[in-house]
Amino acid sequence: xxxxxxNQFIYQAPTGIATADYNIYNVNSDMEYKLTTETExxxxxxxxxxxxxxxxxxxxxxxxxxAFASExxxxxxxxxxxxxEITPTIEIEYSRRTLDYFNNTSTYLVNxxxxxxxxxxxxxxxxWYGTTIYTNSRRCSRFS
Numbered sequence: 001x002x003x004x005x006x007n008q009f010i011y012q013a014p015t016g017i018a019t020a021d022y023n024i025y026n027v028n029s030d031m032e033y034k035l036t037t038e039t040e041x042x043x044x045x046x047x048x049x050x051x052x053x054x055x056x057x058x059x060x061x062x063x064x065x066x067a068f069a070s071e072x073x074x075x076x077x078x079x080x081x082x083x084x085e086i087t088p089t090i091e092i093e094y095s096r097r098t099l100d101y102f103n104n105t106s107t108y109l110v111n112x113x114x115x116x117x118x119x120x121x122x123x124x125x126x127x128w129y130g131t132t133i134y135t136n137s138r139r140c141s142r143f144s
Contacts, residue, residue, distance in 0.1 A: 011071070017059055023051070024052055024057065027059060029044055032060060035055045054079035098123055102120050110128075
């Protein structure tokens with residue numbers, strides 16, 4: 001009869017792991033991770049996991065020849081939602097051929113092309129006449 005002795009330990013979960021701006025900090029190559037929606041564990045090869053998708057992560061110490069994988073540390077990488085910008089009240093200044101009252105710090109899409117409003121105004125392009133103008137997916141006006 002063969003008798004085996006198992007002398008493996010289970011370590012506690014890692015501690016000190018943190019997240020900010022879609023990065024996970026204070027990890028190392030002794031650890032592995034996965035999203036809770038995944039079944040496969042991923043190796044860690046650095047001290048920072050960069051640009052990870054948002055979700056709930058499980059992180060643990062990998063199993064070794066003398067120890068089972070550790071208990072799991074759970075970390076939530078939250079989705080960052082940009083605050084909604086206030087839609088400006090845009091007016092047409094026909095005499096100067098401009099759209100006025102844009103926010104100076106924002107970029108706008110006009111008919112799918114990106115523009116930055118200098119001094120709160122956009123020059124009306126000749127190609128806009130006879131079309132309906134959409135700014136950031138909102139109907140602005142029809143130029144005749």
